[in-house]
Amino acid sequence: MLVHLRPALVLVALLTALTGIAYPLGVTGLAAAVFPHQAAGSPVTRDGVVVGSSLVGQSFSQPQYFWGRPSAAGEGYDGRASSGSNLGPTSQALADRVRAEAARHGVPVSRIPPELLTASGSGLDPHISRQAALFQVARVASARGLPVDDVQALVEARVEPRFAGVLGEEWVNILALNMALDAMPLANAAPGAGVP
Amino acid sequence: MTIEGWILILGFTLIVAALARPVGLYLDAVYAGRRTWLTPLVAPVERGIYALAGVRPQEAQGWRTYAVGVVVFSLVSALVVHAILRLQGVLPFNPQGFEGVPPAIAANTAVSFVTNTNWQSYGGETTMSHLSQMAALTVQNFASAAVGMAVAVAVSRGIAARGSGTLGNFWVDLMRGVLYVLLPACVVLALPYVALGIPQTLAGSLQASTLEGPTQDIAVGPVASQVAIKMLGTNGGGFFNANAAHPLENTGALTNFIQMVSIFVLGAGLCVTFGRIVGDERQGWAILAAMGSLFLVGVGLTYWAESHASAALVAAGVDPSAGNMEGKETRFGIAASALFAVVTTAASCGAVNAMHDSFTPLGGMVPMVNMMLGEVIVGGVGAGLYGMLVFVLLTVFIAGLMVGRTPTWLGKRIEAREVRLAVFAILAAPFAILVGTAFAAAGAGTAGVQDGGPHGFSEMLYAFTSAGANNGSAFGGLTATSDFWAYGLAAAMMVGRFLIIVPVLAIAGALSTRSPAAASAGAFPTSGPLFVGLLVAIVLIVGGLTFFPALALGPLAEATASGLF
Numbered sequence: 001m002l003v004h005l006r007p008a009l010v011l012v013a014l015l016t017a018l019t020g021i022a023y024p025l026g027v028t029g030l031a032a033a034v035f036p037h038q039a040a041g042s043p044v045t046r047d048g049v050v051v052g053s054s055l056v057g058q059s060f061s062q063p064q065y066f067w068g069r070p071s072a073a074g075e076g077y078d079g080r081a082s083s084g085s086n087l088g089p090t091s092q093a094l095a096d097r098v099r100a101e102a103a104r105h106g107v108p109v110s111r112i113p114p115e116l117l118t119a120s121g122s123g124l125d126p127h128i129s130r131q132a133a134l135f136q137v138a139r140v141a142s143a144r145g146l147p148v149d150d151v152q153a154l155v156e157a158r159v160e161p162r163f164a165g166v167l168g169e170e171w172v173n174i175l176a177l178n179m180a181l182d183a184m185p186l187a188n189a190a191p192g193a194g195v196p
Numbered sequence: 197m198t199i200e201g202w203i204l205i206l207g208f209t210l211i212v213a214a215l216a217r218p219v220g221l222y223l224d225a226v227y228a229g230r231r232t233w234l235t236p237l238v239a240p241v242e243r244g245i246y247a248l249a250g251v252r253p254q255e256a257q258g259w260r261t262y263a264v265g266v267v268v269f270s271l272v273s274a275l276v277v278h279a280i281l282r283l284q285g286v287l288p289f290n291p292q293g294f295e296g297v298p299p300a301i302a303a304n305t306a307v308s309f310v311t312n313t314n315w316q317s318y319g320g321e322t323t324m325s326h327l328s329q330m331a332a333l334t335v336q337n338f339a340s341a342a343v344g345m346a347v348a349v350a351v352s353r354g355i356a357a358r359g360s361g362t363l364g365n366f367w368v369d370l371m372r373g374v375l376y377v378l379l380p381a382c383v384v385l386a387l388p389y390v391a392l393g394i395p396q397t398l399a400g401s402l403q404a405s406t407l408e409g410p411t412q413d414i415a416v417g418p419v420a421s422q423v424a425i426k427m428l429g430t431n432g433g434g435f436f437n438a439n440a441a442h443p444l445e446n447t448g449a450l451t452n453f454i455q456m457v458s459i460f461v462l463g464a465g466l467c468v469t470f471g472r473i474v475g476d477e478r479q480g481w482a483i484l485a486a487m488g489s490l491f492l493v494g495v496g497l498t499y500w501a502e503s504h505a506s507a508a509l510v511a512a513g514v515d516p517s518a519g520n521m522e523g524k525e526t527r528f529g530i531a532a533s534a535l536f537a538v539v540t541t542a543a544s545c546g547a548v549n550a551m552h553d554s555f556t557p558l559g560g561m562v563p564m565v566n567m568m569l570g571e572v573i574v575g576g577v578g579a580g581l582y583g584m585l586v587f588v589l590l591t592v593f594i595a596g597l598m599v600g601r602t603p604t605w606l607g608k609r610i611e612a613r614e615v616r617l618a619v620f621a622i623l624a625a626p627f628a629i630l631v632g633t634a635f636a637a638a639g640a641g642t643a644g645v646q647d648g649g650p651h652g653f654s655e656m657l658y659a660f661t662s663a664g665a666n667n668g669s670a671f672g673g674l675t676a677t678s679d680f681w682a683y684g685l686a687a688a689m690m691v692g693r694f695l696i697i698v699p700v701l702a703i704a705g706a707l708s709t710r711s712p713a714a715a716s717a718g719a720f721p722t723s724g725p726l727f728v729g730l731l732v733a734i735v736l737i738v739g740g741l742t743f744f745p746a747l748a749l750g751p752l753a754e755a756t757a758s759g760l761f
Contacts (some may be wrong), residue, residue, distance in 0.1 A: 004268040007367045010249035010338075012272050019338040019379060020331035024396075024421040028385045031396035031420065034387065041395040041402040041416040041444060051405040057395050057445045058412050061599060065407065069526070073438075079414030080321055080401065082438035084523040084551035086673035088651040089560075091507030098512035109513035114505070117514055118521040121441030121533075121550045127526040166203045168449025169529035178407055179434045 014067050044175060053079075056127040061104075064143035065178045066128070066136050069115050070101050073123025085119040127171035130159045146184065154180055197503050201531030201722040205495050208535060209488065212460045216484060220468025226376040226386070227349045227369060227469070238375050245371060250647065256362035258706025262350055265366035266343060270310050270694070273339055277306040280332040281324075290325035291400030297323060300682035305687040309333055311693035312340035312427075313577050314433030314546050314668035314684060315678040321415035321436050326398060333433055334422050338382075339428030341462075342373030344578030347697050348466055351582045352473040354704025355606060359711040363704055370528035377462070382424040385458070389420040396420040411567070419445060424730035427458035430576045432546030432668045440549040441525055448527055452549060456536055459545045462580065466581045472690055474606055478723035483584055486731045491542050496561045499534040499555030507526045507758035518761070520559065523551030534559065537567040541566040544576030546668025553646075553671035556761045560671070561751035563657055567665035568747075569739040570625065576666060582700045584731075586618045588722060591734045593618075595720045595727075604719050607712030614706055617699040624695035626742045628688040632660035633746065640680045650757065654750035663688035675753050 031039035042054045052058050059077040060067045074081035087094035098117045102109040105116065115134040135154045141151040157179050162168050225232050246253050257265070261589045280287070281302040285295040297305065301318055308315045309332070318324070324333070328603035346369035354363045395416040402414040419435045423445060426433060437525050438664035440446040446455060464484060471480025502524075519530040528536070541563035552560050566573055572584040589605060593615050596603025603610040636642065636656040645652040658671040663685040670676070676685065721727060755761075 003270075004265050006607070007249040007251050007265075008269045008272040010368065011245070011269065011370065012276055012335075014245055015339055015374065016276070016331050016335050019374065019425075020335035023379065023382065024330040024334060024418045027383070027390075027421040028396050028398060028418055030387060035390045038390050038393050039396045039420075040399070041397070041414060042393050043402055043404070050402070050404045052406055052412060052415050053402060053444070055447050056412075056414050057409075057443070058404070058410060059410070076411065079404075079412050081310065081319065082415075082436045082442045082724055083398050084438065084441065084554060084672065085317070086551050086553040086646060086671070087508070087522065088553060088647045088654075088673065088754075089507050089508055089520070089522075089554040089556045089761065090649070090651055090754055091647055094506075094508040094554075095512040097510060098514060102512075110515055112515075113513050113525055114509070114518035115521050117512075118509070119523065120525050121523045121548070122436075122438035122443060122525060124438070124443050125525050125527075126443050129526060162200065163449040166200050166207070167453055168527055168532060175407070182407070189714045 018078055040059065044179070051179070054125055054173065058175060060174065060178065063139055065181070066140060066174050067116070068128060068174045069125050070117070070119040071123040074121045079123060079124065082122045082124055084121045084123060126173055126175060128174060129147065130155070130170055130172060133172045133177065140181065144181070145175045150183070150184070154184070170181065197499055198531065204531050205499065205535050208456060209492065211457060212464050213488070214288060214459070216464040216468050219465030220472065220480065220668070223377065223465055223469040224370050224472040225760065228278055232376060234380060242371060242375055246367070249367065251365070253322070253368045256360070257365055258361055259354065259363055259701045259708070261540060261545040262363050262366045263701045266347065266697055267694060269370065270343065273336055274306040274310040277309055277332045277336055277686045278302050281305060281328055284325040284328045287325065287327050289330070291398070292325065294323060294325050297328070300679050303676060304682040304686045307628040307689050308668065309336035309431070309433060310340055311666050311689045312431060312579065313664055313666040313689045314431045314664060315670065316433055316668070317682060317688065319437035320434055326417050329422060329435060330418055333381040334425060336423070337380050337425040337429045337431040337433065338374050339370070339424070341378060341577045344576055345373045345377070345462070345466065346370050346578065347701065348578035348581040349469065351474070351585060351700055352470045354708035355585070356474040357708035359709060361705070361709045363701065363708060378425060378429060381428055382421070385424040385428070385454070385623035386420045389423055389451060392451050393444070394420040394423055394451065395444055416444065423455070425537050426547060427455045427545065428462060430459055430543050430545040432540060434547060440547045441551065443525070449532065452528055452532055452536065455547070456539050459539050460546070460574050460578045461542045463543055463580045466578060466605055470581055470585070472536040476723070482728050483581070485575050485727045487584065487736070489728070489732055490569070490735065491538065494538045494542060494566055494573070495535055498538050498559050498562045499531060500555045501761065502530050502534045504556060504761040505574040506556050506761055508574065520554070520556050522709065523554030525549065525640065537563050540669060541667055542573035542575070544579055544665065544667050546662065548669050551672055552658070552669060553673045555688055557751045557755035557758060558760070560654065563669065563745060564661055564747070564751065566737065567661045567667045568626070568629070568743045569735055570622065571665045571667065572735060579666065581631055582709055583696065586621050586700060587731060587735050588702070589614060589618045590622065591727070591731045592720060592722060594734060595730060599720065604713070605722060607714065607733065608710045614703050617703050621696045622738060625692040628691040629664035630659045631747060632664070632684055632688050633657045635684065636660065636680070641678070641684070644675040644678060644681055650750055650753035654754065657746055657750050659685060660688055664692040668704070694719050
């Protein structure tokens, strides 16, 4: 027993120094030199101000923006409290939340693309499907006083294909889509439109 | 179910199978002390470390010495992790100013990471300082994985030994696993992870003023370095609460794929290593084939179940064609979420890219069954192999009984003591799981449950299953912060780790003292399709007999009540 104590203590100390300090700090240094943007969390800026991360979803509830999925992260899209709802497959609370979410969209449940009614695993899902984006085109166009066709074309242009044609799913990044919307020249600015 | 989904599943399986041999041969060279391309760089470091630690690398240890080494190293590790977590408030690299972790959570976490379980009863971004993530948790991600591989290799040596009575040197095996395998692989993986968007910074958060106005505070940190080892070492402890579902911990389809392959690659490779050590590679491939068949059945069932909307979604009127998207990320969809869930529970990893608690009853049962079968479907690095070898021994014994001959395995007689030890090793974790769940359901743990009824029982059963099997994933609706859960699960994790490692090493020790006889014509061959089928059957029968009643009260009851989904 005691003869094992020295190697155990020394090796735990050395492993801590090597894999717990040198390795992560070495990777941090290298990452800062080679991929500083990604290493910092892929910040997105507009007019010099950080407006979010291109990889992290944020809360949208105003009619002139595309909305993401329901979020169980804190009060919704809390970047410091990622979480799914963890509601089970037979949960009454889940069925109730779905109905409440549908009421927000103002359309019967059956007509809404399912991801807009289901909470993501992280509560920070930055994406929605093409269908879920197209579903919201009419509302966004009307709130902004823009032609539906223009908004629809904007969505279609931002659909990301599957990786290498097979991996993952097709998706639209909501923050990028909404920033592109804000950058569109406004028609005759309708009430409630425009950048806050 | 889609064509793309099946291409993903089959493509993944083929890539892992293709990597098994090169990885297995490399591991064989490393643990045999043969020269590899890293030797010129690492060997001097290695020698220095042994000198400092007072280790005589040439000294071969018997099973008792080896086992004591494992236990003492793990104990010291747990104490160090516990100390760092408790003291993180006064230690550096704490940009969020987190206080020390409360005692029960710190103890639970220390046991959890040392046993390669990585059960997390805390949210990473709301609890752990960067120092704790790096110097406590990341270190044990390396160390616990290296311990698992060391034990697997030692057991293989014992089976192959020709009467030497020794298994190798634990300290050397431990360090070789880190220095030649895990650390170089992580150095190679971490930077591409950063390139694909996984953060690696000492800052605590990224502040943003969102398009609609409110501020968003996004937790960041040294994530990529931890993700690399978390998957490769089948640890699974997430940097963030949402684990690999978090868009900064698993940014897209490519990182998801690399992470899944990382989970399986060493476990699959070790099967080949076993074959090389015992001098017949087919022995390893037979084991991998048994693992692969069980794996594909599990994936098929989960993918099918999750392609259906759950009862709650149907009740609310949701279009069922998209499947069960509650708790799943858009970028992964149904197929990659179902595949990940099966990979992570088959392999004792426990990382999740979707919330298992929100899976359909049958979709959530497959991860549970994977763990209940003893984490032998590829399994944790090393742990999967030595777990499966116990089942191989049992299969050989039962086959011997069926044909009325003295059972022999690779030319060695199997005697009563080995069979008793094997049965002990197989029943240790189920004992912890079922007794723990019984106490929880009797009232000790019901306060933490989110849902009532069968699903609530499933949450408790899943928790003890995950701990006893050293997996670490969860039905996350359960709040497992009470003392009962913290200490009860810690006890289950210790049983699931050490009451398997010690008897398995004892079996290897006994076999190492015997010389193999020339294979007789009547010996039951332990390679080939007949043996693979028998091994799969034994694994399923033992697991089924042990756990069917518990499953009937949880997921099966829920499936029956909800009309299957």
